[in-house]
Amino acid sequence: GNSVTQMEGPVTLSEEAFLTINCTYTATGYPSLFWYVQYPGEGLQLLLKATKADDKGSNKGFEATYRKETTSFHLEKGSVQVSDSAVYFCALSSGKYGNKLVFGAGTILRVKS
Amino acid sequence: DVKVTQSSRYLVKRTGEKVFLECVQDMDHENMFWYRQDPGLGLRLIYFSYDVKMKEKGDIPEGYSVSREKKERFSLILESASTNQTSMYLCASSSAGLGPHYSYNEQFFGPGTRLTVL
Numbered sequence: 001g002n003s004v005t006q007m008e009g010p011v012t013l014s015e016e017a018f019l020t021i022n023c024t025y026t027a028t029g030y031p032s033l034f035w036y037v038q039y040p041g042e043g044l045q046l047l048l049k050a051t052k053a054d055d056k057g058s059n060k061g062f063e064a065t066y067r068k069e070t071t072s073f074h075l076e077k078g079s080v081q082v083s084d085s086a087v088y089f090c091a092l093s094s095g096k097y098g099n100k101l102v103f104g105a106g107t108i109l110r111v112k113s
Numbered sequence: 114d115v116k117v118t119q120s121s122r123y124l125v126k127r128t129g130e131k132v133f134l135e136c137v138q139d140m141d142h143e144n145m146f147w148y149r150q151d152p153g154l155g156l157r158l159i160y161f162s163y164d165v166k167m168k169e170k171g172d173i174p175e176g177y178s179v180s181r182e183k184k185e186r187f188s189l190i191l192e193s194a195s196t197n198q199t200s201m202y203l204c205a206s207s208s209a210g211l212g213p214h215y216s217y218n219e220q221f222f223g224p225g226t227r228l229t230v231l
Contacts, residue, residue: 004155036222043117043203043222044156089155099144099163099207099218100171103155 002027002094006104013080013111021075021107023064023090031092033057033066033073034101038087047075047088080111116140117223119204125229132191134226136204143209145187146220147171147179150201162187163209194230202226 007022025033032051036044048057053068062077073090090104120135138145144163148156148171158171160179168179176198180188187206191198203225207218 041224043224044205044220045222046219049219095161099209100146100158100161101156101220103157105153105155 002031002092002102004090004092004102004104006088006090006107008105008107010108010110013109015082015111015113016079017111019075019077019080019084019109021088021090021109023073023075023104025071025073025090025092027071027092027094031094033064034091034093035062035064035073035075036089036091036103038089038106040086044089080109082111082113085109085111117204117206117221119202119223119226121226122224123227123229125231126191126194127231128195130191130194130230132194132228132230134189134191134202134204134228136187136189136206136223137185138187138204138206138221139185140206140208140221141184142206142221143184144207144218144220145181146205146207147177147187147189148203148205149173150203150225156203159189194228196230198228199230200228202228 003026034049035047037047048059050057050066056065087106091101094100094102117138147159161169162181178190204223205220207220
């Protein structure tokens with residue numbers, strides 16, 4: 001079945017450091033790929049998405065590229081801020097009509113000032 | 114501003130009680146979802162509804178049921194709560210978009226209900 005594997009956390013960085021959170025997936029067909037973010041005490045919100053191979057999703061300084069050859073969708077940011085501290089989830093579309101999501105385990109990011 | 118609301122942020126129940134978790138969305142979305150979130154496991158889909166009175170089992174439906182009598186409301190029911198159902202429960206909704214073959218529809222999440230079963 002479809003699955004998502006994320007790097008384990010927590011990831012602890014200093015402000016302005018470079019961030020990479022690895023995500024790889026197993027899927028049949030051509031899923032869409034997503035990164036969701038969960039700030040403390042809140043529900044998840046969509047951070048960025050990519051719907052086909054070689055697409056790059058970007059938002060708020062975060063980027064991820066849909067790599068079909070390596071089945072990866074790694075999240076990157078050039079300079080993190082304390083306000084980026086959150087849990088990040090990689091996900092892929094699944095189900096007969098692609099309207100379900102399969103999530104990774106989540107990666108906690110802590111940014112220190 | 115789009116919104117998904119859940120009836121409680123925190124809930125404490127006793128083993129064997131019947132528990133109702135309510136979710137309401139104001140976006141006229143066709144699809145609604147219930148997930149549970151546990152550390153190290155991410156989010157796992159419990160049930161999914163794609164229309165009023167229609168439902169489909171997710172990955173972990175055992176011990177749960179759902180009800181969708183109105184388009185905007187999706188209820189999760191724990192018939193007889195057990196301690197292993199202590200978790201964070203998240204509701205989400207999404208549009209059916211351009212039709213059943215459209216592969217991407219953003220899901221909008223509520224803030225979650227942290228349920229403790231003693």
